[in-house]
Amino acid sequence: MTIKSRFLLSTTFILVLTCFFSWLSIRVLAEDIVVSWVERYAEKQARYDKVRTLLPLIQEINLSKEFAELESLKAWAKQPNNDSLKQQALLDTETFRMRFAEKSYFIALKGSERYYYSDEATSGNFYRYTLESTKESDAWFYQIMEQNLDLHLNVNPDVELGVIKLWTDVLIRQGDDVLGVVGTGLDLSDFLHQMVEKQDIYSAIVFTNYEGSIQLHQKEELINYSSITKNAKGKKLVFQLLDDEESKTRLKQSFERAKDNPNQTEMISVDKDGTRQLASIIYIPEIDWFQVNFIDINRFLPLSEFSGLFIVFFVSLVFALIIFYILLSLIVTRPLAELDLSIRQLGKNHYRAPKLRYFAGTEIKRLVSHYQTMSTSLLEYQHELEEKVKERTAELNRLSTLDPLTELYNRRGFEIHMKEYLQSWQKDHEPFGLINVDVNEFKLINDRLGHAAGDFVLQKIASHLLSVVDKKGVVARWGGDEFLILVRGKQEQDRISKRLHDDKLLHGIDFNGDQIFLQFSIGNAFIQENDTLELLLNRADKAMYEEKFHAKTSS
Numbered sequence: 001m002t003i004k005s006r007f008l009l010s011t012t013f014i015l016v017l018t019c020f021f022s023w024l025s026i027r028v029l030a031e032d033i034v035v036s037w038v039e040r041y042a043e044k045q046a047r048y049d050k051v052r053t054l055l056p057l058i059q060e061i062n063l064s065k066e067f068a069e070l071e072s073l074k075a076w077a078k079q080p081n082n083d084s085l086k087q088q089a090l091l092d093t094e095t096f097r098m099r100f101a102e103k104s105y106f107i108a109l110k111g112s113e114r115y116y117y118s119d120e121a122t123s124g125n126f127y128r129y130t131l132e133s134t135k136e137s138d139a140w141f142y143q144i145m146e147q148n149l150d151l152h153l154n155v156n157p158d159v160e161l162g163v164i165k166l167w168t169d170v171l172i173r174q175g176d177d178v179l180g181v182v183g184t185g186l187d188l189s190d191f192l193h194q195m196v197e198k199q200d201i202y203s204a205i206v207f208t209n210y211e212g213s214i215q216l217h218q219k220e221e222l223i224n225y226s227s228i229t230k231n232a233k234g235k236k237l238v239f240q241l242l243d244d245e246e247s248k249t250r251l252k253q254s255f256e257r258a259k260d261n262p263n264q265t266e267m268i269s270v271d272k273d274g275t276r277q278l279a280s281i282i283y284i285p286e287i288d289w290f291q292v293n294f295i296d297i298n299r300f301l302p303l304s305e306f307s308g309l310f311i312v313f314f315v316s317l318v319f320a321l322i323i324f325y326i327l328l329s330l331i332v333t334r335p336l337a338e339l340d341l342s343i344r345q346l347g348k349n350h351y352r353a354p355k356l357r358y359f360a361g362t363e364i365k366r367l368v369s370h371y372q373t374m375s376t377s378l379l380e381y382q383h384e385l386e387e388k389v390k391e392r393t394a395e396l397n398r399l400s401t402l403d404p405l406t407e408l409y410n411r412r413g414f415e416i417h418m419k420e421y422l423q424s425w426q427k428d429h430e431p432f433g434l435i436n437v438d439v440n441e442f443k444l445i446n447d448r449l450g451h452a453a454g455d456f457v458l459q460k461i462a463s464h465l466l467s468v469v470d471k472k473g474v475v476a477r478w479g480g481d482e483f484l485i486l487v488r489g490k491q492e493q494d495r496i497s498k499r500l501h502d503d504k505l506l507h508g509i510d511f512n513g514d515q516i517f518l519q520f521s522i523g524n525a526f527i528q529e530n531d532t533l534e535l536l537l538n539r540a541d542k543a544m545y546e547e548k549f550h551a552k553t554s555s
């Protein structure tokens, strides 16, 4: 696999891996950021909701408390059958009535068990009915007093008016004595309408008591009416809104912590409506309720908002890898490809210097420089080798044309020269002659003085022939004791021929003290029109034999 493909494969792998882990970490990070933002938001929102949503209610509570403290009311409650005290009290309460939001109030007296109600429509007829401890609809009155609850908020239908009201119930006390219950009512529908209006789209607010019974909720059907009188079984609890037991336990525990730290916000995460939500819990001591805000994290700040971040990261990663790839190509792979090409060219005996650009890496430049030095000396060495081979071949060729003993041309060498002479004769009419020189009775030398003497004599004859020819012709040992001489021109042929006949060599060669006498038989032939080498050789041979025969017969 090439570096490029390896690199592409590994970078793709790294890219996928990095993207996967960055997606994971961006998700975790985003979740952390979202949660921390939602926490801050929830804390602020819980305080804001408490103030804004419950402000009218708290106002009514405070007014009710103040109302319960009216001295004239207390005096009447103590003696409920005293008419003058009643008149006095009602004068005061009527004046006070205008301060209540709905300009209405109720008074339920323990002593007389009478229930009084006043609003805009009441015209002096305050008494409504007498409470009965056995009636379920009156149970609230007896429960509040029995439980000694200074304040109780109660959602209950007003049968007479045909509306559901959020009642503020406050005890009238005289020291430790409970004299009755007073308070006012707010129209629940109006109140919930206001609450929904002020509510944030991301959160759902629930008001509950300590046991989790829902007191206020956007959805009226979730509210527990007369919760003080209902047993726990029939109550709609905030915990039932949650998906699992773990979330329920967490919420219950947070109620305990919140109660210990009033007005402090508790944050927990719960599973509700199939999603993970944050719940902020705040205890409101003024009304002994818990305000629970459920915030859907994904709706508040969807994680998809972070996809842009991920895309930016992905694109920059791809971009960085492309740049890295280009740099790798410029620094490593391209110079390597150049080097590879040059090496392949060198294999074909052609040197091509690798072309390196400015960007090529220092190591590669060094490598290329070593390669260049190496290839130059390789080429030089190869050149030297070729020259040597040429020289050796020439030497071998030369040796193959020479006779090793005399170093004169052998048959092969001589034939080459004969062909040249014949060509120049045929082409330029340059005449030449052939002299055949044969030693008479050479065998006797070998026989008498040994083979070494024969060799010695043959060498002597060779050097003698060369000096006689004097570079004006070509001398060869044709075989055994037979020599041939090629010579240009008739005159030169005659001169050599005569020299050889007259030569001193014939008169004695000294070999280890022995005098060897030689006699040559010489045959001449001169080139003629339409001659062939064979004819020329034959004529010279024939002439030599004739002379030899003549010499033998005359001796």
Ligand SMILES: Nc1nc2c(ncn2[C@@H]2O[C@H](COP(=O)(O)OP(=O)(O)OP(=O)(O)O)[C@@H](O)[C@H]2O)c(=O)[nH]1
Binding pocket: 405, 438, 439, 440, 441, 442, 443, 444, 446, 450, 451, 452, 453, 454, 455, 458, 479, 480, 481
């Ligand atoms: N020492 C030696 N003898 C050689 C060499 N080549 C051939 N001879 C001998 O040369 C002799 C040639 O003998 P022949 O052909 O009868 O020639 P010759 O004795 O000169 O007789 P004629 O030619 O008839 O005069 C042979 O005895 C060969 O063995 C060689 O290289 N060295």
